[in-house]
Amino acid sequence: MDDELVFWLRTDNAHKEIAEAIGCDTVVVKKVFDWLPSPYFSQPQAVKRYKARMMRMKRVTALFQEISDEFLELTPIERNSFEQRFGLDEGCFAAMSSYFSVYERTTTDVPVLRSSLGEKNWAAADIAGGVAEIYRLLERPITFGHFEGEPKTEFGRSVKAAFAAFSISANWREPARSAGRNTNL
Numbered sequence: 001m002d003d004e005l006v007f008w009l010r011t012d013n014a015h016k017e018i019a020e021a022i023g024c025d026t027v028v029v030k031k032v033f034d035w036l037p038s039p040y041f042s043q044p045q046a047v048k049r050y051k052a053r054m055m056r057m058k059r060v061t062a063l064f065q066e067i068s069d070e071f072l073e074l075t076p077i078e079r080n081s082f083e084q085r086f087g088l089d090e091g092c093f094a095a096m097s098s099y100f101s102v103y104e105r106t107t108t109d110v111p112v113l114r115s116s117l118g119e120k121n122w123a124a125a126d127i128a129g130g131v132a133e134i135y136r137l138l139e140r141p142i143t144f145g146h147f148e149g150e151p152k153t154e155f156g157r158s159v160k161a162a163f164a165a166f167s168i169s170a171n172w173r174e175p176a177r178s179a180g181r182n183t184n185l
Helices: 003-022 026-033 044-073 076-086 090-106 110-115 122-137 154-165 173-181
Strands: none
Touching: 003 026, 003 122, 003 154, 026 122, 044 090, 122 154, 122 173, 154 173
């Protein structure tokens, strides 16, 4: 099964697991996390897959443009042969070339743009920020502390649990610390 589909199937369970770890209603978790960029698409591996997919689309776009240009170089008899045998005409090639060209120009993704800012795991940062936002909504203290790499505070444990719920492979400490610093509480 496709990793992306598995992620989407796990999202509701992740919301429930986070709500349980924090001790709040799932509705609160969904309210916050539905507005955040998808953790799946923000992980470094997903950004690499997206960039590879966009490179394939660029190659396909270039190929269709080349085919369209070559088709126009055919003699009328040769073009007619394509139309008769395959149902392909000048408009068909132009439409395919145009479709891929528009797709290439209009398909952008926040994680790809954000990934150019450095090797930060944006999924981890977004999830920790989401947990911090839930704490703000619940008017709970956002504190940070650890002992031998494990969180000592409720907030730290909640961030770590949220990472596990979304299957994010990242150390909880820096994202939790950053999210805690960016709070108004």
